[in-house]
Amino acid sequence: MTAEPDLRHHGDAEVRTPGLVDLAVNVRTGTPPEWLRDRLAATLGDLAAYPDPSAARAAVAARHRRPVDEVLLTSGAAEAFVLLARVLRPRRATVVHPQFTEPEAALRDAGHTVHRAVLDAADGFRLTPGAVPDEADLVVIGNPTNPTSVLHPAEAVAALARTGRTLVVDEAFMDAVPGEPASLAGTRDLPGQVVVLRSLTKTWGLAGLRIGYVLGPAALIAELAAAQPLWPVSTPALAAAEACSTPAALAEAEDAARLTAAHREHLLKGLTDVPGARVHGEPAASFVLLRLPGAAEVRLRLREAGYAVRRGDTFPGLGPDWLRIAVRDERTTDRFLTALAAAVSPA
Template sequence: MTQNDNSSVLSGSVSPQRVAPRDHGGGLDGAMACFGGTRCDWIDLSTGINPCPWPVAASVWSADAWTALPDRAAAQALNDAARTLWQVPDGMDVLPAPGASALIARIPALMRAGRVHIAQPTYNEHAAAFTAHGWKVTPLDDGALDARVIVHPNNPTGAWSLPSALENLPLVIVDESFCDIAPEQSLLPHLPHEGGIILKSFGKFWGLAGLRLGFAIGDPVLLARLAEAMGPWPVSGPALAIGAAALADREWADQTRRRLAADSLRLDGLMQKAGAKVTGGTDLFRLYTVNDAAAWQARLAAARIWTRIFPWSDRLIRLGMPAPALWDRIEAAV
């Protein structure tokens, strides 16, 4: 499919282009196949997910959350909690979804394909989604653009963007999957009301990635199209209930930010003593420069600690935060 031959995609008559499997964090099955052990033996530091998740209690949901179709009241409670937490401006809508990745995969189909700017390096889901829908992805900010993707803070570098990056384009996506470590940095107050979408991940900061919950915030017209594409009941009943309760728990969030900030400094200290250089990251993951990233990954894997390296760099390695009870193992391995 060429860049301009996308009317069939817009009409839904054909599927988007197929793409090859993409490089991700996780993949403990592959690590076990290569280095041995069982899943319970391993510490997975490859994903950047909070290792101390929000404490889910059965009292959060009613029994019919599992047996009945999700109702409007539960969906509205989650929307209200999201609007309050993220201080969503009037004139913008909130759309819960089964994970931010589900939104990323659908956003490029919202309009006719053109040229989208995605600064590099960053994680590859956005580029893959736009490419699959016939867009031309460019790392060059040359002014002749139809869309822009900003990952804020960036993954894996941790770099923050300025509000000036939010120029008016037909489509501006700000991926704030890791922004809840520092909510004051959010670009939501500066987002264009027309053409603007901010993505929020529930699984990263709240640590419940298996729940599959994410949010789009922004242009009501675009979000209505996304909602139509996802169909009815995109979010499960338990996810609606757990998400609403977790987003409203400010005390837990404040305590978590303090813990993650202290843990990121502790991990930096360990890695620097071992010869690594702090290159970037956030309080949910840290990025280091080492002499040989593959050798570092293999050495840590021998101690059943899985990390993230990148096909585009032989010197960068990324580590997430360990759970409190696992620091002794991290220190011994590093």
């Protein structure tokens, strides 16, 4: 009997050993930028007052051209999965895998039975017709998907929306895609309930601050807000949400996405020279999913060489021969590729 994957294992567990070069966590290096650190530091004098989310909520709403009552700020996108699991009462919850495992973990913790729709590597992990059963009244999908890095067309994801169904789209990595062409964050005219989750963690380097948000129908947003504890988002996190929604910040994020795309192509080109390595699909985010015979042993050899990568066997639909690699600058990538080649052929 195949063991169930550890849904609560995440990339940060790979880098708890000091001194490793981090290719396991998908947070952009060199972040947060200095201007954002200054903005956060400026809030320290306001910590005696309770947080007021009004300005940050309005800024996020304006950024996505939505009414304010369709925005909920959360303590990271991960909190949103917990809130949805507590509020919704699905008859058939379906999570599209391989993807970030917290949605399924949160649903199971809340007592829901979860059905898996597993996409096939042979199809490039693309969303295909019929992948999600018609009877599913809650569907969770990532776009671009962690860990596959596949970007599903907006039309394909939107086609999952229907009356009587809640469609949850995890767009935590969408701002790593230049132009965000597949985002549904500003879409409000689809049938059923469409919920989009966003995070400021990856592009802005704010994993330790915990800030994300939910976009969705006002009535559902009100229910989710009622399930939150009081003052769930700190004053510095609110300042980050407001600051990262400005036109200047969005332009900076776009530049970062284009640079990431160039660095990703450099990594992909280098991987073609690694014996046995194969990337399925067309990566679009700040990481690459690699299939490699003996990947579990290779990962351990890489750690000995000073590099941390993300194991793939904790994602439903994958197994021990998969690794997720974060995109880094070309110099770091070249050094990593040298270490990877040695780890694949240790003799």
